[in-house]
Amino acid sequence: MGKRAVLFVSVLLALAMAAPAVHAAGHEILVGHPATLSGSYAKAGEQAVGGVKAAVDWINNTRGGVMVGGEKKMIAYKVYDCESKKESVTSLLERLITTDKVHFTYAPYSSGLTLAGAPVAEKYGVIYMDHGGASDNIFKQGFEYIVQTIGPGSSYHAGTLEMVRKIDPAAKKVALAYEDSEFARSVMDGAEAKAKELGFDVVFKRTYPAKVTDLTPLLSDLKAAGAEIVIGGGHFQDGQLLNQQMADLDINPKLLSLIAAATLPAFGEALGDKAEGVMGPSHWEYGVTYSEAGAKKLGITWIGPSQDEYVALFKKAVGKDMLPDYHAAEASAALLSLVLAIEKVDSLDSDKVRAALGDLTFMSFYGGWDVDDTGKQIGHSMVDVQWQKGERVIIWPEAAQTGAPVYPKPKF
Amino acid sequence: MLFEQLSGNLIQGLVLGMVYGMATMGLSLIFGVLQVVNVGHGAFIMVGAFTALTMFQAMGVPPVLAIPMAFIIGMSLGMLFYYGAVKPLVSPSGIGIRKLSARGKGVIAGSVVGVILLMWLTSGFFKVNIAIYLFLGIVFLYAIALYIYGGRRQDKAAELATLLVTFSVGVILEEVVKQLFTSEARGYNWDIGKIDLGITVLPYTKLLAAMGSLAIAVILYLWFNKTRAGMAMRSVVEDDVGARVCGVNVDWQYALSFSLGIGLTVTSGVLLTMFIPVGINPYMGGPYTLKAFVIAVLGGLASPYGAFFGGVVFGLLENGSYTLFANIPGLEPFAMTRFFSFVMLLVILLIRPTGLLKAK
Amino acid sequence: MMVKGSGKYLPVVPVLVAYGALLGYGLMVPGKWQLVSQLAFYCTLGQAFNLFMGMTGYVDFGYVAFMGVGTYGMAVSIYNLTDKGLGGWVIVIGFALAALFSVLLSLAVGAVALRLRGAYFAIATIGVNEGFRFLIEGARIWNGSEGMIFTRHMKQALGKPGAMAMGTFWADVMMFAVAILAAVLTLVYMRNKVGYALTALREDEDAAKVMGINVTKYKIIAFITSAALAGLLGATAWALKLQYVYPTDVFEIHYTVEAIIIVLLGGAGTLMGPIVGGLIYGIAKYFLAIVLPGFQLLIFAPIIIAIIVLFPEGTVGILKKKLTGTALQRYVI
Incomplete structure (x- = not known):
């Protein structure tokens, strides 16, 4: 039985590895996310993944991609499930960076898991978008690649x-x-x-x-x-x-x-x-009145769908009649910030984009967005x-x- | 002032404790009969909660009337659970029909791989999520393998195996319910008024939940002591060899008591939602499992009525000790009540492992 | 089964080969180090847990508490002592504290819970784990629920590149050291009086007592060793690697369940079992997370039930049976 059990397991694994993998084609901007799709933060994770997918949909299909290197590039989103477990965050994040060769990464939901992945993101020097870690303490640790979209808890x-x-x-x-x-x-x-x-x-x-x-x-x-x-x-x-x-x-x-x-x-x-x-x-609620016209009045850059468009995109992304909440909106806004920063420096290099994110101020359906030197969100009001x-x-x-x-x- | 708060908390604790006690009886019954600790206990409470929620929302059935339904669901789940995963581990005979030759085992292993491969390849044609497809396939193949090949009684690691198997069954329930209802926290609104006692306020739903728990405990007591079927089951708890000699079908009694235990647990889920009708979600069971362990130990682990009284004592102590800890500066009283309850667990295990009621 | 002579410690060979291969894979293949680290974590967890559980048959459900206090040992040292100008020594002190905390807790638990058997023991240890967590939160010990985040302190103590290398490389190397230590200790115990006494205990505790074996002594030795290894594992895999600690994150019973799964997949009470189990568990989990994000528990739970019910001896247990009477028999236990 032993040999057969081994055989069985190896067949399963072979199947797993043979599953279609997305490769960096050169014409796409890859964004990776070790999301919390199951475990304690499953609910927030589902929202966040839906939010990112909705934003990807808008950027690729409505906006027509991201202008970089004289070419409109599409965004491809790669999501794995870290099961809300810290061990999985590090290995999956590394896989996203090294095997899937993503250009930018998202952190999983919650302050703890965001911290768990931070050393890996820092090691590879890849931008790590914090959409669900609200702890002020994250930004006192000297990390260089974490950029927060959620506002600080205090x-x-x-x-x-x-x-x-x-x-x-x-x-x-x-x-x-x-x-x-x-x-x-x-x-x-x-x-x-x-x-x-x-x-x-x-x-x-x-x-x-x-x-x-x-x-x-x-x-x-x-x-x-x-x-x-x-x-x-x-x-x-x-x-x-x-x-x-x-x-x-x-x-x-x-x-x-x-x-x-x-x-x-x-x-x-x-x-x-x-x-x-x-x-x-x-942080965000259906019904907030941020609009392109309002942004223009304030003289701030506007990007992204209007609120109603966004809700429709989100429902399409999750495939059911579910309203986005602020977990989704944050994750979407984080992607929009990346798009603006990439176009500003015309590069996919994390260091350059990170510098651009530091200078960036913009408005979307989510509201204002601005980070300080440590990457902490300061521009968003609740x-x-x-x-x-x-x-x-x-x-x-x-x-x-x-x-x-x-x-x-x-x-x- | 202090006295008022303490007595208010104690009243609340008494009412809550009865529900907690009821929610632990199933765990104790199963342990008493089979020496199996059901680590997936909380997941069955969750199933009960969803039963009450669904029946109230879809059909407008008040939760009290959902009790029989929950009990039936629980009994059936219990039977499935017992024959599918517990019996192969605890029963001396296992349930395999015949011992297979090496070739036969090879055929099974091969067909497992084949079917999974087939499902993988065809999943694109059907609009079913591959994962659900896979899950059903694995369960189906497991059932076939179990039917033909049978489990083997495990001597050394049987206890470990039952812990893990019951835990995994709990996980399966949680994940299946998550697929059906999403992980959203839900609730229902069944308001039938409340009574103001001066020192505290009690909604009638809470009282009803407590009375229901008491009634179920009494019925179980009468059933065990006054009916033939109940006495047969009790005889298995007390002396299974003796019971076998007296002509009791011990194997069937195991199955029956296991599913009765699960039935009680699912029912308690309904009563718990009458106490707290919100926050119903697939992962709600975890804290209740831990509480049930403490309560079961208070009651002597193997005794269902012991568990009921254990629940009452637990409710009183946990709510009562809050007032005590709240008066010590620098502490977070709520976390301390939890700490206290686990200290109590250790102390009782040390000095009186048979529980609070029975003398050693 | 007494094994005499120089062949006594031969089973360490496959252990070293397995860990060596894993380490080598991580070092040679770029970008797989974190996966290797995750796999090594599961192997070590299984090995340390197996040292007590596999030999005695006692299921310590609250085992993760020892990892928790070990994590806190390292965290307390780095968080509080970095300012004292001790430099890299904070890590040495951290390891000492991790071992100390876990040994102290195991002594306390041992004094209470080791008198109990079976389910009573399992429940008592759950009580210890939960109770300890609530004590930390309720009495606000070690910052209570706010925990400690100490990347900043590590950077101060080791320099920025040093702290980064610690988190993404050296902590994992140290974890390998803990893994090998756990395996060697398991083998030494198995081949000595401790092992024989505990085997007797696992088969029939009362009979062993009657035969005049000092069961309690050997039980406590194995218990403390297993706990100390857990403490060191927590100090490396959680404190040094992740550089933060929250009580709800480390006193999480789920990790005990993982340890049980790993041990059972590999074969309880065997030396190679936890390594094989850890690899199977880790790899399966990793690929399920990639291929079926959001569904891995739904798939994994029935597979676990199937394996436990249909193959109770675990992989290594089956292998051992197959190898009986062959030349390889001496290597696999």
Whole structure:
């Protein structure tokens, strides 16, 4: 049996290796991505891959390619699944760079996995587009090829607090209830600093572990603190849980804002009328009003599809009736930034393109884009979204509003 | 103030603990009968949650009425699981029809490769994703191989093998559900009002979930102690050789109790969604598996009713200890309650491995 | 089966050949080093896990906790001591701390859990792993959930090219050293009193006790060795290579499951098993990720069940049977 087992395995492997591989044809710009298509970050990974595919579609078919070396080149996108595991990120990233000879790479979703691949990308000197690692710490490590499109975590709840200050100058008590993760903690620290700066009292500050299944004790504690403003969250599930259990316990603050969870369509579907009035900060939301005309007015370069075109392209890319969320929009915007940088230096060399990305400022359906010397995103501002009658309405900043904020939020 | 919060938490803990207890009974039953730890436990809870969700969304059936459906689904999954992957590992006889010659094995190996090759080549013609195609092919071929060739009882690594097999079954369930429903976190909205106790607020759905759990535990107790079928199963738990001598079909009792265990677990998934109707996704089971281990140990690991009381104790301790840790500065009380529950697990394993209820 | 004389340690030859070939492949073929590193990681993980589990039959489900504290040992050293002007010595101290932390934890776990058997042992060790993670988060030890990112510190200690070479090359070389150490220790134990005592224990613990074998002593020796190797593996493969650590990332039970899969694919309790299992697992995973992105678990899980149910002895177990009575018998255990 032994020999046959070996034979069996080798046949399988031979099959695997014989699978069609894309080779650098010279007429294509290859972009590689060890995405998180399964495992803990499968959802964000699916969105991101859809986002990149939508952007590739637009660049190749609507824009007609990328002008480089006097030739319109098409973009080809190569995606592998790192299973949200750090071991696979390094080997797959190396394969993309050395075997598939991609010109540019994407990082997988999450700060941890972005960091896992960074040494390899740095070794080969290939641009590594960070679309899902929001940790500020990544950019303190001296990496040269990481370029961030997602905004840093510390600013997530700044706009929310400014909005409250403006609408309700009397509001005083703020409660912070975040997930205990590196990302959510950086949001919490940023929010705490902002709240103090704006003259709020932070009456409650607690975290809960990842993958929590019941938040009742923490929320009872929060209820006793009598907060008017509750901000918190972390991921998709815990955000839904927090909202649901606040309703169960009859905790009715004037404002509830949750990161990550509340801005997704699934949130409203899952919670129904309990989501009414709940808000969340978002990097991008369907309905934002960035447009070519607006960019022209500000004198900034515009690139990419309009919002509605984008949504259609995204649906085509994922092959189902799914709306893009900000994970997708970020990944798309990252590719658009590459296109502009490549054309600016007329080269596919990572060092030159990286330098161009450093100088680049542009606007797309995703909003502003600008990075500092370390590669950290500084040009993108967030919007605040509120659930109103089952729809997501952009309520802040005022310039981007698609509707007025409902404040205080209706009771559960 | 402190007292109020503590008692509020304890009430919540009691209600939640009953549901947790119910969610662990299946694990304990399976361990009690077969000495198999079902590492894929949480995945079956997830199946129950999706059953409740789908029936509510597609047919408007309130989750309480989804319980029988979930139980049937669970029993069938349990039977499949038992005959497909567990019996070949634990049963002395294996299930192969006959021992094959070397040539016969070669034919099977060859046909496995052949079919996979064929599927690979033809997948382009059909609009089915190659991966799903492959998956079905592997499962099909495995079933044939098992039918003809049979599993072998494993002496040394049997325990390891059952851990891994149950884990893999859990993974398969998660991945299949992910293909059917995507990895989006879902929820449903079944609001039937709530009761304000002053110190805390309880929605009726939570109370209903707790009462349902209690009722199921009582029914199981009566079934085990008052009916013939139940007593036959209990006899296998207590002394399988003796039961065999007395004419009980032990092999069938194994299969039955295994699928009953899975049935209970899937049912508990429905009750859990009545407690927490949101965040339903293919990977939701993991934390529940870990909790169930702790609870099962509290209850003595091999006893389903022990597990129920273990759940209640667990709920009370986990929710109650929050108030304690919240008053110690510099700690994150929520993570500490989790730490505390695992410390409790170790302490109980050390001083009283038979569980809290039974004396040694 | 007592093996006497100079042939006693011959089975180390195929181990060295396998690792040598893997290393050689990585060095000769450009652009495959990270794949080689991933494969070596799985082999080492299996080998270190097998040292205790394969010999005793005890399933330490919380095994990854030792890798976790090992990672933290190295991280704590680099993160906190770089400013002290110790230069490259922080790495030496890191290895010492990694070994120390994992040995200390294994002593604590051993004192509690090794009294238990079977499923009780497996569950107790899960409890240790989870409990430790929540203690780090809850009591905010070692930065709590924020973990440590220390590329910057490594660059300070080793210089920029040094830190980069460490992350993409030297950490992997060190991992090979851990792998060979694990294999050699396994063989030495198998060929000595420890191995014989543990084999007796695996077959029948009570009978072994009655025969006057000090089961507990040998169990603890194997347990601590296995834990220390895990600590060193964490320090190289996770700390030095990836240069960050989050508690949720390292105390992840999934890695124990991977270790079990590798050991079972290769054959539990054999010397070559984890290497063969690690290679099969790693290569299959790598190519599934490339060919069927997003579906590899769906494909892989039923294959694992099939292999475990249909071929319980594992690859090396089957091979051993085939080779009985041939000249090669002495090389494969």
